[in-house]
Amino acid sequence: MDILENAWRPQGGLDEDVMAGVPWPSVEAGRPVELLARCPAAATTPLTVLDGLGATVWAKDERGRMGLGSFKALGAAYVIGHEADATGAEDMSTALEGRTYVTASAGNHGMSVAAGARVFGAKAVVYLAETVPEGFAQRLRDKGAEVVREGAEYAASMAAAANAAEAKGWTLLSDSSWPGYVDIPHRLMEGYLAMAAEAVEQCPKTPTHIYLQAGVGGLAGACAAYFRAVWGGAPRITVVEPAAAPALMESIRAGKPVVTEGPVSNMGRLDCKEPSLIALKGLARDADAFLTITDEEAEGVLAELEAQDMATTTSGAAGIAAVKEMNPGADARVLTIISEDAEG
Numbered sequence: 001m002d003i004l005e006n007a008w009r010p011q012g013g014l015d016e017d018v019m020a021g022v023p024w025p026s027v028e029a030g031r032p033v034e035l036l037a038r039c040p041a042a043a044t045t046p047l048t049v050l051d052g053l054g055a056t057v058w059a060k061d062e063r064g065r066m067g068l069g070s071f072k073a074l075g076a077a078y079v080i081g082h083e084a085d086a087t088g089a090e091d092m093s094t095a096l097e098g099r100t101y102v103t104a105s106a107g108n109h110g111m112s113v114a115a116g117a118r119v120f121g122a123k124a125v126v127y128l129a130e131t132v133p134e135g136f137a138q139r140l141r142d143k144g145a146e147v148v149r150e151g152a153e154y155a156a157s158m159a160a161a162a163n164a165a166e167a168k169g170w171t172l173l174s175d176s177s178w179p180g181y182v183d184i185p186h187r188l189m190e191g192y193l194a195m196a197a198e199a200v201e202q203c204p205k206t207p208t209h210i211y212l213q214a215g216v217g218g219l220a221g222a223c224a225a226y227f228r229a230v231w232g233g234a235p236r237i238t239v240v241e242p243a244a245a246p247a248l249m250e251s252i253r254a255g256k257p258v259v260t261e262g263p264v265s266n267m268g269r270l271d272c273k274e275p276s277l278i279a280l281k282g283l284a285r286d287a288d289a290f291l292t293i294t295d296e297e298a299e300g301v302l303a304e305l306e307a308q309d310m311a312t313t314t315s316g317a318a319g320i321a322a323v324k325e326m327n328p329g330a331d332a333r334v335l336t337i338i339s340e341d342a343e344g
Contacts, residue, residue, distance in 0.1 A: 013281060032190055042066055044198050048061050050308060053334075054328075054329065058199075060198070061338050064341070068108065072112045072340075074195055075189070078116075083099075095121060102173065105128065105132075114126060154271075177276045196226040209335070211335075212336070217280060221281075239287045242318070243295075245273050246262075249291075301317050310338060320338070
């Protein structure tokens with residue numbers, strides 16, 4: 001475990017010239033909440049009290065979100081739904097006929113793209129690296145997506161998806177952001193605010209501590225921005241990354257976006273070596289600290305969670321593993337997120 005205090009937070013974030021052209025994360029939760037209210041599959045996910053962690057720990061349980069198994073259901077599907085709504089079509093099931101959304105995925109983001117495209121009559125093409133299990137590829141096909149295998153790791157499949165979008169006139173729908181590509185991921189992160197707004201309503205009191213796991217940082221960036229807007233500076237917000245992929249931590253340390261290197265982590269959904277620029281901009285302003293955990297530390301909480309009927313993956317449990325390692329104390333009120341089900 002390694003921890004870095006965020007020296008940029010008192011200054012309001014990174015130097016503006018470093019983040020030129022990058023928008024702040026949205027805090028307009030009303031927009032995704034209103035759109036989701038029209039979806040028959042949408043429902044509030046529970047806030048559960050976890051035992052055995054010393055502090056009072058509230059876990060936002062995203063394992064059942066919209067039947068897709070993770071919080072990612074709120075992201076890409078929201079982007080697609082927003083674009084369908086903008087057409088003004090009377091029959092929403094055909095609103096996006098002729099459109100193709102393409103992405104790369106190591107997991108749940110692809111499911112959200114596939115499900116959203118299917119609902120509104122569009123096509124989904126998902127590029128997968130060779131390391132992604134065939135069982136996940138079949139889950140995507142079951143949602144109507146076309147699956148293309150490309151590359152030995154996520155970065156290669158993402159490059160292939162971007163090339164296909166350019167060559168074929170498809171819409172690239174990534175959950176990360178980079179120079180020149182910010183509009184769609186900004187909207188996608190806005191979708192995650194539905195989860196954050198629910199958590200605010202469900203918490204009996206303002207948390208003293210919040211632990212948010214991060215890959216490229218979309219979940220952490222969106223939630224931290226919203227929690228600051230509602231609760232101000234009171235909660236201590238800590239971003240949790242795999243020790244093998246500390247992209248946000250090292251970017252904060254450097255004062256600019258950096259690409260990290262490291263071995264493959266068992267926290268596969270969080271094993272991202274390069275940060276989303278929108279998330280980095282927001283977290284430099286909103287997070288108090290950045291923390292890394294080892295694969296063993298993440299693995300170490302799974303049996304305890306399963307014993308409480310909260311089975312998840314190492315990625316889904318990363319925030320809880322950080323709570324266990326940090327031990328904020330008996331008086332602490334901790335909010336964290338179980339981000340995906342055990343099949344993630």
